[in-house]
Amino acid sequence: MPLHPLTTNNAGMGVARRDSSLLSPSDYDADAMSIRSDQDTDSDDDERQLRARNSRELRAHDRLVLMEEEELDELVTQSRRRQGSQRRGSNLPIPNPLRLLTRRLSDASLSRSRSPSVQPAESVEDLGREKRRTRRQRRSMKRDRLLADAQHGEDGELMYEMEEGGMKDGSSTGDSSERDDSDEVDRKHLMHVTDAKMKRKRNCRRWSLVYAMIAVAFAILVLVAWKLSIERRSSHGAQKLVSNGTAIFGPTTIIISLDGFRADFLNRGLTPRLSALVKEGVSPLYMLPSFPSVTFPNHYTIATGLYPESHGVVGNSFWDPALQEEFTYAQPEHSMDPKWWGGEPFWVTAQRQGLKTAIHMWPGSEAHILGVEPTYMDKYDGKEFLTTKVDRILGFLDMADEDRPQIIAAYVPNVDSDGHKYGPNSTEIQFTMQKVDKMLDSMFKGLEARNLTGIVNIVVVSDHGMATTDVSRLVQLEDVVDVGKIAHPDGWPLVGLRPNNPDDLQDIYNEVVRNTKGNPNLEVYLRDVDMPERYHFSNNERIAPLWIVPKAGWAMVKREEMDVKEAQAKGTVYRPRGLHGYDHEHPLMRAIFIARGPAFPHQPNSKLEPFRTCHRSAPFV
Numbered sequence: 045m046p047l048h049p050l051t052t053n054n055a056g057m058g059v060a061r062r063d064s065s066l067l068s069p070s071d072y073d074a075d076a077m078s079i080r081s082d083q084d085t086d087s088d089d090d091e092r093q094l095r096a097r098n099s100r101e102l103r104a105h106d107r108l109v110l111m112e113e114e115e116l117d118e119l120v121t122q123s124r125r126r127q128g129s130q131r132r133g134s135n136l137p138i139p140n141p142l143r144l145l146t147r148r149l150s151d152a153s154l155s156r157s158r159s160p161s162v163q164p165a166e167s168v169e170d171l172g173r174e175k176r177r178t179r180r181q182r183r184s185m186k187r188d189r190l191l192a193d194a195q196h197g198e199d200g201e202l203m204y205e206m207e208e209g210g211m212k213d214g215s216s217t218g219d220s221s222e223r224d225d226s227d228e229v230d231r232k233h234l235m236h237v238t239d240a241k242m243k244r245k246r247n248c249r250r251w252s253l254v255y256a257m258i259a260v261a262f263a264i265l266v267l268v269a270w271k272l273s274i275e276r277r278s279s280h281g282a283q284k285l286v287s288n289g290t291a292i293f294g295p296t297t298i299i300i301s302l303d304g305f306r307a308d309f310l311n312r313g314l315t316p317r318l319s320a321l322v323k324e325g326v327s328p329l330y331m332l333p334s335f336p337s338v339t340f341p342n343h344y345t346i347a348t349g350l351y352p353e354s355h356g357v358v359g360n361s362f363w364d365p366a367l368q369e370e371f372t373y374a375q376p377e378h379s380m381d382p383k384w385w386g387g388e389p390f391w392v393t394a395q396r397q398g399l400k401t402a403i404h405m406w407p408g409s410e411a412h413i414l415g416v417e418p419t420y421m422d423k424y425d426g427k428e429f430l431t432t433k434v435d436r437i438l439g440f441l442d443m444a445d446e447d448r449p450q451i452i453a454a455y456v457p458n459v460d461s462d463g464h465k466y467g468p469n470s471t472e473i474q475f476t477m478q479k480v481d482k483m484l485d486s487m488f489k490g491l492e493a494r495n496l497t498g499i500v501n502i503v504v505v506s507d508h509g510m511a512t513t514d515v516s517r518l519v520q521l522e523d524v525v526d527v528g529k530i531a532h533p534d535g536w537p538l539v540g541l542r543p544n545n546p547d548d549l550q551d552i553y554n555e556v557v558r559n560t561k562g563n564p565n566l567e568v569y570l571r572d573v574d575m576p577e578r579y580h581f582s583n584n585e586r587i588a589p590l591w592i593v594p595k596a597g598w599a600m601v602k603r604e605e606m607d608v609k610e611a612q613a614k615g616t617v618y619r620p621r622g623l624h625g626y627d628h629e630h631p632l633m634r635a636i637f638i639a640r641g642p643a644f645p646h647q648p649n650s651k652l653e654p655f656r657t658c659h660r661s662a663p664f665v
């Protein structure tokens with residue numbers, strides 16, 4: 045049978061007609077662009093918030109520093125003035141307080157003022173003759189210096205002298221300076237001169253006023269900071285505890301994962317409760333899963349915000365060359381060991397913050413990750429009735445205040461399992477979607493009955509989409525690679541190849557490329573060479589070094605499972621009839637994210653730009 049590429053119209057059927065933007069391949073590149081811009085926006089917002097927070101603190105800090113500096117400057121100025129006055133009286137040249145205020149004077153002037161030609165202080169015991177001689181000498185020096193300064197355009201010191209009353213117009217002869225000098229000498233050894241006293245008193249009053257103003261300003265600042273912190277605390281407290289009339293609720297969030305619920309399933313007219321949630325809440329047109337678009341990596345990506353290459357659960361099954369062990373999700377006794385699970389899932393974060401969590405069957409919740417257990421944990425049971433899930437969730441909400449979990453995460457496998465079994469376009473899965481929607485409706489009615497609609501946050505997500513398979517879209521693995529050279533084939537429907545001998549990698553790669561050349565529906569990548577960057581699927585030794593990635597709807601099949609040529613000749617039905625795991629940006633792999641509640645203060649029916657599972661904005665904790 046000839047190979048036919050899968051078109052999205054084949055797989056999407058009527059869905060594509062309803063909403064071409066969800067499944068049309070023509071939007072493919074544009075979607076990729078929007079994802080990238082979404083990442084940028086998130087990052088920018090974070091930076092903006094960080095900047096805003098920092099600048100507020102910095103502004104407050106700056107104000108304090110400025111006030112302290114002003115105070116210090118004033119003290120220094122006052123001290124220098126007094127010092128200067130003393131020095132003038134003690135035969136020292138005028139120091140340079142103005143430099144502190146205006147910083148206009150040059151270093152040359154500074155060094156000049158500190159010239160070693162300065163005379164030491166005179167003692168009152170000096171003989172009058174000696175005193176007079178010294179004063180004359182000093183006046184002469186000072187006059188010369190001030191005149192020299194003025195000639196060099198450095199009239200700042202003269203101006204300062206004038207404003208301070210030390211030297212009046214025409215007093216550059218030093219007369220007033222002499223009076224000051226005398227006063228100072230007298231003050232040291234005899235008595236205070238009245239006008240000097242008054243001057244100090246005026247200064248004292250002035251500085252007292254400045255200090256008082258600084259103190260008042262500082263007190264106002266402290267009060268404002270205190271008030272702001274009180275308001276923040278009280279608003280935080282208001283969020284923390286809300287009464288529904290019968291009990292007190294802290295911030296509470298329910299996260300429901302509808303495994304395999306493809307984004308366009310919402311448009312089939314089968315899920316009125318989910319459609320109402322879209323109208324009431326906030327959602328993107330779709331959420332992109334991470335690569336590979338399979339259940340365990342993606343649920344753990346939703347839980348941690350990390351790419352699979354970072355959290356380490358790189359597939360539903362994979363080989364770890366360091367541990368020399370295989371991870372297989374279907375063997376919980378083995379896969380639910382913390383050694384497989386990196387990163388920190390939201391239930392661990394919440395528990396560490398002192399919150400109680402209830403995790404109902406979420407992949408990974410049984411793995412004792414980081415040694416922290418959810419307060420309530422329900423092991424996986426694929427046969428559990430949907431009504432039981434509703435009772436369980438509402439039961440958590442009905443717990444006593446001290447026992448009630450604030451994070452409730454529940455896993456719903458039905459759409460995925462029937463999608464695999466019957467295909468995403470089957471009558472059966474439509475029935476399953478309706479059942480799941482009714483389950484959600486029961487839960488929402490339970491919230492309404494408890495007056496919790498505006499109190500409890502709801503997040504409904506899925507982990508990936510689903511593509512229809514067909515016997516005409518199969519490739520026999522043995523036709524592509526010599527499986528005898530492969531130690532561990534990982535993944536499905538995409539295949540990771542780990543050679544027996546690592547040195548054979550290039551030869552095996554060349555062989556695979558040669559054998560798949562005629563088939564445009566298979567992509568072949570070396571993990572460390574040309575794996576597309578957008579997959580974020582290379583930075584982990586658990587990722588096999590060579591990958592064959594089929595296009596959506598295609599599958600690699602081992603001969604022991606099915607002889608492809610024989611099956612195609614007979615027209616045998618290939619099962620599963622639905623598969624996922626493909627390029628996470630393919631329209632058929634799109635997932636959902638819908639949120640409502642006080643943690644999402646958006647206008648009803650708000651639309652977000654599509655984003656990836658790993659970019660969820662921590663609404664859960």
Ligand SMILES: [Zn+2]
Nearest residue numbers: 303304339507
């Ligand atoms: Zn899944």
